[in-house]
Amino acid sequence: MPRRGWIGTSLVAAALLLFPPLSGFHPYYLYLVSTALLFGTLATSWNLLAYAGQISFGHAAFFGLGGYTAALVSLSGLSPWLALALGGAVGASGAAAIGMASARLSGASLALGTLAYTEIWRGIAHNWTAVSGGGAGLIGIPPLTPLPWLPLDLARSRTGSYYLALAFLLLVIAVFWGILRSRLGLAFAAVREEEERASLLGVHPLPWKVLAFALSGFFSGLAGGLYVNMVRVVEPDLIFSHYFSILPLVMATFGGLGTLLGPALAALALYLASELLLHPYIPAFHQLPYALALIVVALYLPGGLAGLLPSPSPLPKRGEGETRHGAA
Amino acid sequence: MALLEGQGLSMAFGGLLALRGVDIAVEERQVVGLLGPNGSGKTTLFNILSGLLHPTAGEIWFGGTRVTNLRPWQISRLGIGRTFQIARPFVHSTVFDNVLVGVTFRSRDHVSRGEDRRREAERLLATVGLAGKASALAHTLSLGERKRLELAMALSTRPTLLLLDELASGLSPKGREEVVRFYGQLKERGLTIFAIEHSFRVLARVADRLLVLDQGAIVADGRPEQVLGSPRVVTAYLGEEE
Numbered sequence: 001m002p003r004r005g006w007i008g009t010s011l012v013a014a015a016l017l018l019f020p021p022l023s024g025f026h027p028y029y030l031y032l033v034s035t036a037l038l039f040g041t042l043a044t045s046w047n048l049l050a051y052a053g054q055i056s057f058g059h060a061a062f063f064g065l066g067g068y069t070a071a072l073v074s075l076s077g078l079s080p081w082l083a084l085a086l087g088g089a090v091g092a093s094g095a096a097a098i099g100m101a102s103a104r105l106s107g108a109s110l111a112l113g114t115l116a117y118t119e120i121w122r123g124i125a126h127n128w129t130a131v132s133g134g135g136a137g138l139i140g141i142p143p144l145t146p147l148p149w150l151p152l153d154l155a156r157s158r159t160g161s162y163y164l165a166l167a168f169l170l171l172v173i174a175v176f177w178g179i180l181r182s183r184l185g186l187a188f189a190a191v192r193e194e195e196e197r198a199s200l201l202g203v204h205p206l207p208w209k210v211l212a213f214a215l216s217g218f219f220s221g222l223a224g225g226l227y228v229n230m231v232r233v234v235e236p237d238l239i240f241s242h243y244f245s246i247l248p249l250v251m252a253t254f255g256g257l258g259t260l261l262g263p264a265l266a267a268l269a270l271y272l273a274s275e276l277l278l279h280p281y282i283p284a285f286h287q288l289p290y291a292l293a294l295i296v297v298a299l300y301l302p303g304g305l306a307g308l309l310p311s312p313s314p315l316p317k318r319g320e321g322e323t324r325h326g327a328a
Numbered sequence: 329m330a331l332l333e334g335q336g337l338s339m340a341f342g343g344l345l346a347l348r349g350v351d352i353a354v355e356e357r358q359v360v361g362l363l364g365p366n367g368s369g370k371t372t373l374f375n376i377l378s379g380l381l382h383p384t385a386g387e388i389w390f391g392g393t394r395v396t397n398l399r400p401w402q403i404s405r406l407g408i409g410r411t412f413q414i415a416r417p418f419v420h421s422t423v424f425d426n427v428l429v430g431v432t433f434r435s436r437d438h439v440s441r442g443e444d445r446r447r448e449a450e451r452l453l454a455t456v457g458l459a460g461k462a463s464a465l466a467h468t469l470s471l472g473e474r475k476r477l478e479l480a481m482a483l484s485t486r487p488t489l490l491l492l493d494e495l496a497s498g499l500s501p502k503g504r505e506e507v508v509r510f511y512g513q514l515k516e517r518g519l520t521i522f523a524i525e526h527s528f529r530v531l532a533r534v535a536d537r538l539l540v541l542d543q544g545a546i547v548a549d550g551r552p553e554q555v556l557g558s559p560r561v562v563t564a565y566l567g568e569e570e
Contacts, residue, residue: 183432183442190429193418199400200378200410201430202485 005309009261012268016166020159030158034230036271037165038223042244043251043263044172045219048179051258052212053192054102058114059220060244061098061121066091066221067228067239068125071138074229080144084225091221092214094121099213103206106195118240125236137235141228161230168226169264172219177260179215188212247271247290254293256306266293266305329392331356331520332377332408332489337386339372339544346372348544349386354489359511359521361531361552364541365565370524371413373541374491377522378410379403390489405435409487413494413524415474417481419467426466426477427452430484437486449484456480456510472503479510490514492523496530508533528556540564 015022016037023029046059066087073083098117105113125132132138144160179185187208190198195205224244228234248263251270255262270289279286301307330353339347346369354360364370375381377388379400388396395403409430417426427449431439439445453459456476461469469477475495482490496507504527511534514521525531531538531552538555540548542564548555555561 186425186429186432189421189425190418193420194416196380196400197416197418197481198429200380200404201481202401202404202433202435203429204399204401 012265020162025157025159027158030162031230032272032275033268034158034162034165035227036268036275037162037169038227039247039251039271040169040264040267041165041172041219041223042248043255043267044169044176045216045223046248047252047255047257047259047263048172048176048219049212049216050252051176051179051185051192052188052209053195054099054209054212055107055111056114056216057111057245057249058098058116058118059216059248060240060242061114061118062091062095062217062220063224063227063244064118064121064125064236064239065094065217066224067234068132068138068224069221070225071141071228071234072131074142075138075140080142080229081147084144084222084229087225087228088218088222091224092218095217095220096210096214099210100206102209102213115245118242118245122236122240125240132236135236137233137238139233141232141234143232144229158230161226164226165223165230168219168222173260173264175215175219180260184208184211250290250294253297254301254304256304259304259306262304262306329389330354331391332522333389334373334377335387335389337373337376337388338384339369339376339381340384346544347376347383350541350544350546352539352546354520354522356488356520357515357518358536359515359523359534361535361538362522362524362541363526363528363531363538363555363561368541368564369544370541371493372544374410374493374522374524377403377491378408404430404485404487407436407486407488408491409482409485409489410491411475411478411482411493411495413497415471415478417466417469417474417477419465421466422462423453423458423464423466423469423477424449424462427480427484430481434485452480452483455483455513472499472506475499475503475507487519489520489522492521492525494524494526496525496527504530532556 019033020030042059042063046056049056069090070080070083070087073086074080098114101113102110126135144164179188187198187203190201190203191205191208199205224239228239251267252263254270255264255266270293273289274286278288297304332352332354334350334352337347337350337352338345350369350373362370362373372381376383379398379402382397386396387394390403390406390408393406395406418429428445431445431448431452439448450459450462453462456479458473458476458480461473466474466477479495495510496504499507508530511521511523523531523535535552538548538550538552539546540555540561547560547564548558
């Protein structure tokens with residue numbers, strides 16, 4: 001990443017760390033930025049999957065599976081922390097299951113398959129009333145319990161969930177950063193670029209694709225679990241809505257596919273522009289930033305916002321330096 | 329027993345029979361050339377041998393192991409590497425990463441230390457004269473450089489048998505000379521080579537044996553001087569006089 005990029009990123013990170021005290025611990029703004037951070041996690045996890053060449057229109061399925069799991073586990077009386085972790089695990093399993101379809105499907109057909117997969121889960125959540133609460137969903141989800149080593153009020157204030165959302169975002173970015181420098185990233189890139197060619201070099205594509213789905217689903221499930229914990233309610237039409245499938249796609253594409261920070265930064269910018277600038281004044285047009293972002297990418301910026309940055313000097317040695325794809 | 333043996337290989341695409349009961353045998357450390365007019369089934373045969381296609385009928389044996397219907401990564405791991413007539417590198421990755429894939433994911437002679445893998449990839453790039461291009465993106469390479477990258481990628485899996493698909497095609501006379509030199513180097517390294525080339529001149533200089541395919545069947549098999557003078561081969565390329 002160029003020096004200016006590092007400076008900009010450090011400033012954004014510092015602003016995010018200091019935001020709660022700077023906002024006077026205002027609950028509405030904390031909730032808003034927490035949600036933007038969760039979208040940052042979703043967009044980065046979507047990007048991680050796209051790095052392996054798999055396009056998803058169904059991240060709402062992984063988000064929703066994580067959300068429902070977290071809700072059900074914490075409502076059963078178990079620790080909400082365990083519920084969050086299990087949300088991630090179920091998100092990963094659900095994603096790995098549809099990832100198996102990539103043995104037969106690819107490109108648009110796989111993307112449509114993931115879209116259908118979300119609808120299946122929404123249908124299950126609607127109809128399996130005894131477990132999911134049906135269309136009305138589940139309410140009264142317990143808050144996260146305090147941890148002795150964590151000086152945050154997780155039950156009453158929004159500050160705790162804010163920092164947790166920030167931690168999730170930093171975690172998925174750190175994992176993606178590690179992947180870009182590892183043999184995992186090498187396999188993902190090879191499978192994305194030329195699956196057949198990769199297979200002739202000893203790479204069995206399916207396990208790598210399923211692993212990419214599982215990793216992406218894990219972070220989406222974590223985000224879903226925390227989201228449910230923040231809003232204390234889960235219902236099928238909300239958590240399995242296309243909103244959580246399409247927005248990560250738009251955010252990642254606008255930020256720059258294959259880049260480390262682009263999707264998260266785009267998620268923050270687009271979500272906050274929508275909620276702070278448009279929603280209060282022209283609510284009917286509050287989703288305009290997403291539409292404009294998609295148009296701008298399609299017509300003028302195929303590389304997303306990261307494409308505006310000067311090209312990084314290529315560093316060929318995977319494991320020592322950055323790759324072309326992870327440098328923005 | 330030959331290193332590579334194919335018996336009765338047939339391949340049908342719907343009603344079109346691309347290969348008709350082809351028998352081949354490639355002995356260890358030999359350079360065997362495969363000639364044939366366009367559409368004769370040469371690339372189909374390579375696709376079958378490398379696992380990209382499964383034959384409609386017939387059996388393939390490699391090093392005494394039956395490899396019929398194995399998947400490409402399984403065949404690659406057993407020691408068969410290949411190149412493509414139209415180079416197919418990972419165009420948005422660096423030249424270095426293109427070679428690193430095979431070095432990293434082969435299971436034969438697996439190298440566990442990342443540093444050793446990187447050194448081997450550097451050595452391979454030096455072998456094909458691309459050391460100075462390691463950090464370039466593959467799509468920026470010229471045709472000749474792409475062909476050399478193809479070769480380095482195929483060598484990255486440490487194959488014992490190389491299937492080379494028209495390494496010399498589209499190259500300048502100087503580039504072809506380089507290809508002839510590469511063939512010599514590969515032979516010196518003890519590799520067995522099965523090569524498709526359109527250029528008789530290249531194959532006549534490097535091959536120990538030539539096979540000629542025409543309309544999906546082997547029509548000639550022998551030493552280069554015998555095969556290139558054969559009336560069947562002349563007919564296959566020029567057609568019969570009316």
